[in-house]
Amino acid sequence: MRKGVMRPGHVQIRVLDMDEAVVHYRDRLGLIEVNRDSLGRVYLKGWTEIDAFSVVLREADEPGMDFMGFKVLSPDVLACLYQELVDYGCQVETIPAGELDGCGERVRFDSPTGHYFEIYAEKEQTGKWGVEEKNPDAWPEDLKGMRATRFDHCLLYGDDVDGTVDLLETVLGFQLAEQVVDKETGQRAAAFLSISTKAHDVAFVRHPEKGKFHHASFYLNSWEDVLRAADLISMHDIPLDMGPTRHGLTHGQTIYFFDPSGNRSEVFSGGDYTYPDHPVVTWDADMLGKAIFYHARELNDTFLAVVT
Amino acid sequence: MMKHTVKLAATGEEFFCREDQNLLQGMQSFQMGLPMLKLIPVGCRGGGCGICRIKITTGIYEAKKMSRKHIPEEDQARGIVLACRVYPRSDLLIEVLSLSH
């Protein structure tokens, strides 16, 4: 049951070197650099996003994800969910408006997999980049690199996947769209959750260590664009992880590669959709190779082992 | 560009690495008559995942910034580094280590 959480809103990613990271996210992925704040963080967004920003880069000694944020319908929903998170037993913290430039008050909470999530009701809306608000043209001409259209989802690794799934389903109204389950033990190896009609807005894979970041993903319009991204990865000698190929889970067309600090990026197109009455799609764990990389039908060395 | 020899202490296997290549790039370069070498595990190639952790027991090198989670300062002072962030300045003798956690 939906609880007033609308969609993914932002992700804050730690990078080792800001200049190198900006080249990756702005010039290669093609996100729009929109702001730098007094802490030196860089704000970016995909050109179709109406919000002021969706990706925040922070320079640090260790790469990974600081937090992922979701937008809720209203300040009333935010207040209500704050209380529900406290009652559920989360560590909950209120981050004052303006801590991220242009973003209202955020409610941050931890999760059983060790990831930090946030919800917020208000963020400055600056409109789609490069097209008029009224009578908008199809796309702006001066986009760079892969021309990523929007920040779409994150895949996160941690130990207590069932715990985080329960938290997101029960308190925030996420829907389990797809999962990978071990036939013998019944243990869930992966969970893909939707808060919209997308195939997933956040996903989890079971992993011994808490709080790990597998990738942030950005949406492209077509398979042709995924192939074009692959060309750019070769042109700029970007470390490639896998693809271009198709996922079995969600059926998106995808390519995985790494930013200069070792954080994985994905660009993808297509994929399935999820309505609230859809049954959960289940993959058997012994089919994990095909579930992840539909054509190769086997995992590469890095899918389960390489995270930040 | 100067080319150096990187040798694994355990097995004596070796590869060449130019000064403008990190050790993983050197290891993965084409060498006549040899299959692609897989002596050190390859992951993110950005100093983030820790999978290419090695100890350099002999030799001179330069290291770019790498994740402090995998290479705390004390370790780095003892020659423990991430191979994807290390550029040789002399021949090197190395040991392959496992992930830090």
Ligand code: FES
């Ligand atoms: S390959 Fe990931 S740290 Fe070197």
Ligand SMILES: [Fe+2]
């Ligand atoms: Fe993904």
